Amino acid sequence: MPIRDDRPHTADLRVRVQGRPVDSYPALSPEAERGAVRRITVVGEEVLSRPCREVAEFGTPELASLIDDMFLTMYVADGAGLAANQVGVDLRLFVYDCPDDDGIRHVGHIVNPVLDLPGPGSRRLVDAHEGCLSVPGATMPVPRTDRAVVRGFDKDGSPLVIEGTGYFARCLQHEADHLVGHTYLDRLSKRHRKDALRQMEDRREDVFARRADKAAELGR
Template identity: 35%
Template sequence: MAVRKILYASDPKLRQKAKKVKVFGPQLKKLANDMIETMHEANGVGLAGPQIGVMQRIFVAEIPEEEDNPLSGKPWVMINPEIVKRTVEMEEGQEGCLSIPGWVGLVNRHYGVEIKARTVSGKPIKMKVTGFLARVFQHEYDHLDGILFVDHISDPEKLWRLDAEEEDDDDVYVFEEIESLTA
């Protein structure tokens, strides 16, 4: 296993659509393991192929263990995922991104989704997820289509730096910088 380099949001690869995975085999298993290791090392809850420059429809996700949630506390590898159902109910919640370090924002997402994918061995799976894991799945799924969480935020009040030491003006400036990435 190896930790891969995570691309910053300004990298054009993060704006491209990833292609379907066609070959399931040892290479894909190695990629999935590298992605899990990279996500753990960066203390993230998800990582998508394009974030390490791999333009394939694969993401990994793992949220901290939650009581009564058997889907939490373990890594998920989703290959060629498709969100097939979304709850009408939306929920606003905090998000960050390993490609936009130091920034968090409030993003409105579907409270629950049903997702179809293949496992790393090519087995079809279907999962119903809600809450934080559903949020992470939607965030990572977006990466496969070149969408970043900041694209969902139009109100600058809803995006801020983790270290709140910065001057307000500076924050606005950097927000504009991020905005220009989303054009």
């Protein structure tokens, strides 16, 4: 999920890492410093359209390395979140570095997440533009609830509960959709889906060029 253009500047944000407040945090997470850039899958590839598998083994070097790579890949693509199937790995896992509407930056990863949305009487639907790193260059309005909770585990198997409001709630819902084989295009009418795909065809090469420039800027 791309970061919106009006996000607060990183230096202005309070930070919560894995749901817990921290005094300070670097612009690039420590995971990204260890990671390598992976190719981001594009809508139409089969891995994006099937449910992902549960992670069965925690605390492995392979899982840690995947998370590191996903963080760096997300930053290179100017993303706010990235699911594992967006780098071609069909596991229930996503990473995020996303602001909410109250000036709090949320950073972390969650494994085997289960999305929990509030009931109809305690939530509000917000219709706002949304993009996706796997639909490069396209944005369309998508209705999402203004609150969301995901429950899952960290890479070592410790339980996590991550709560989001505003834009961060949108991010959590967007990434959870990926893990069941959906993109935001699946929430659009046929006409709006065609419009989004047309935007992607017109802009994807420019997006890929910007990603290449960002990778070079980060020395990757």
